[in-house]
Amino acid sequence: MVKDDWTPPKRETWMEQKAALKEKFPEGWKPMKRLSPEAQAGIRALHAQYPEQILRTKWVPTPEEEADRERRWFQRGKSVWNRYAELGVKPPRNGEKRV
Numbered sequence: 001m002v003k004d005d006w007t008p009p010k011r012e013t014w015m016e017q018k019a020a021l022k023e024k025f026p027e028g029w030k031p032m033k034r035l036s037p038e039a040q041a042g043i044r045a046l047h048a049q050y051p052e053q054i055l056r057t058k059w060v061p062t063p064e065e066e067a068d069r070e071r072r073w074f075q076r077g078k079s080v081w082n083r084y085a086e087l088g089v090k091p092p093r094n095g096e097k098r099v
C-alpha cells in the first residue's frame with residue numbers, strides 16, 4: 001500500500017531566493033559598470049580627506065591582491081573590447097575618447 005499524498009518539504013527562503021537569482025542571472029552577477037583601480041584609489045584619497053562622508057570600510061588590498069586586481073581589470077578591458085570588435089566597433093587611437 002503506497003500513499004499518494006506525499007509532498008516535498010517546503011524549501012527555505014534563502015533556497016528560493018538563490019533559485020530565483022540563478023534563473024535571472026544564469027551566468028552569475030556581472031554588473032555593467034565597475035570602478036577602475038584608479039577610481040577606487042581616488043575614492044580612498046577622498047576618504048582620507050573626509051572620513052565621515054566617504055567610505056565606511058577600512059579594507060585596503062595587500063600588494064598581492066592589488067596586483068591580482070590590476071591583472072583582472074586588464075583582462076576585463078580586453079574582453080570588453082573583444083565584444084566591441086565582434087560588433088564592429090574599432091578601438092580608439094591614442095587621445096581619442098572611448099565609446
